[in-house]
Amino acid sequence: MAIQRVGILTGGGDCSGLNGVIRAVTRAAIIQCDAKVIGIEGGFEGLISGQTQELTIRSTKDILTLGGTILGTTNKGNPFDYRELDTDGSIKTTDYSDKAVETFKALKLDCLFVVGGEGTLEIGYKFYKKGIPVIGIPKTIDNDLEKTDYTFGFQTAVQVACDAMDRLQTTGKSHHRVMILEVMGRNAGWIALEAGIAGGAHIILIPEIEYKIENVIKKIQLRKKGGSPFSIIMIAEGAKQKGGDTIKAQEAAGRLQGVEKLGGVGFYLASQIEKEIDLEVRTTVLGHIQRGGSPNSFDRVLGTRLGSFAVDAAAQGKFGTMTALKTPDIVLVDLKDLAGKVRSVSVDSQLIACAESIGINMGRKAM
Numbered sequence: 001m002a003i004q005r006v007g008i009l010t011g012g013g014d015c016s017g018l019n020g021v022i023r024a025v026t027r028a029a030i031i032q033c034d035a036k037v038i039g040i041e042g043g044f045e046g047l048i049s050g051q052t053q054e055l056t057i058r059s060t061k062d063i064l065t066l067g068g069t070i071l072g073t074t075n076k077g078n079p080f081d082y083r084e085l086d087t088d089g090s091i092k093t094t095d096y097s098d099k100a101v102e103t104f105k106a107l108k109l110d111c112l113f114v115v116g117g118e119g120t121l122e123i124g125y126k127f128y129k130k131g132i133p134v135i136g137i138p139k140t141i142d143n144d145l146e147k148t149d150y151t152f153g154f155q156t157a158v159q160v161a162c163d164a165m166d167r168l169q170t171t172g173k174s175h176h177r178v179m180i181l182e183v184m185g186r187n188a189g190w191i192a193l194e195a196g197i198a199g200g201a202h203i204i205l206i207p208e209i210e211y212k213i214e215n216v217i218k219k220i221q222l223r224k225k226g227g228s229p230f231s232i233i234m235i236a237e238g239a240k241q242k243g244g245d246t247i248k249a250q251e252a253a254g255r256l257q258g259v260e261k262l263g264g265v266g267f268y269l270a271s272q273i274e275k276e277i278d279l280e281v282r283t284t285v286l287g288h289i290q291r292g293g294s295p296n297s298f299d300r301v302l303g304t305r306l307g308s309f310a311v312d313a314a315a316q317g318k319f320g321t322m323t324a325l326k327t328p329d330i331v332l333v334d335l336k337d338l339a340g341k342v343r344s345v346s347v348d349s350q351l352i353a354c355a356e357s358i359g360i361n362m363g364r365k366a367m
């Protein structure tokens with residue numbers, strides 16, 4: 001099937017590498033298919049408002065290394081359940097999905113590339129079921145998407161967190177302190193686990209393993225007794241104590257977003273440790289620094305491969321799919337197999353076994 005006009009949008013929280021995907025899709029669509037490429041602005045909101053820009057080889061030539069997304073994004077604008085403030089300040093929800101389909105048709109597009117994480121791809125799948133030829137491209141720093149080895153954006157976030165760990169190591173050691181680094185990831189511990197191992201953490205706490213505070217304290221005490229009166233703890237924002245709950249962020253909970261914000265578990269952990277140990281404890285929350293800035297080389301290559309493969313899939317009419325990394329290849333998987341699913345770290349994984357084998361305390365054993 002010849003594709004003549006294709007659309008692309010970026011949805012959900014941004015991450016490093018989005019622009020590399022936009023560039024790859026644009027270049028492959030123009031070079032391989034002689035197609036026009038329409039960038040839809042502000043995620044699915046652009047499909048409601050009709051706000052678009054034409055993407056060309058020239059307009060995308062300097063964006064490979066640029067953080068963020070030149071198309072803009074939002075994690076609010078779900079056209080099937082669009083949340084707006086009513087005149088009385090309450091939230092009203094409206095289904096604008098038919099309007100979005102009309103915009104797609106008015107733009108005379110042959111295909112829509114939806115670049116996003118689990119929530120965005122689920123919306124993409126709903127549009128596919130409404131007749132829009134959709135191809136998904138997997139993005140998220142959380143790395144929590146099924147059917148792909150990695151999402152782009154993740155490795156850059158891990159690098160940022162690892163760099164922060166390196167810095168906390170030196171200051172923590174100098175002051176004989178317990179240093180806690182809280183990282184993102186929602187209910188998945190991928191960033192904490194990989195960056196914790198890479199950054200030489202002594203304790204790593206992830207959502208998939210409810211931690212026992214006595215095990216955390218034991219590890220710090222053992223290190224102190226052994227002549228290392230400092231400890232570095234990596235904690236995922238979604239981590240929770242055995243029998244406890246996740247900690248919700250204090251900041252405004254994003255009413256229009258409709259999703260609870262996580263954050264603050266690092267401070268909670270610090271308060272627990274301080275009660276038991278005569279070492280000072282300091283907490284750093286890394287936050288959106290993990291999402292901004294230039295992508296590392298892994299994410300540039302992965303994003304380019306995912307984008308170029310998506311165009312190839314569109315040219316073959318393989319819609320309702322997502323491009324995915326199945327090392328060493330890029331493959332196509334069905335969007336229907338992803339909807340509503342999140343990939344967590346398996347508690348029996350080799351990665352966790354590896355961490356524990358070298359003495360990293362994961363909060364579940366006294367060691």
Ligand code: F6P
Nearest residue numbers: 013075140141142184185186262
């Ligand atoms: O899903 C990506 C992510 O960065 C999560 O790790 C984090 O919990 C959330 O988005 C933060 O969202 P927001 O940018 O709305 O604060």
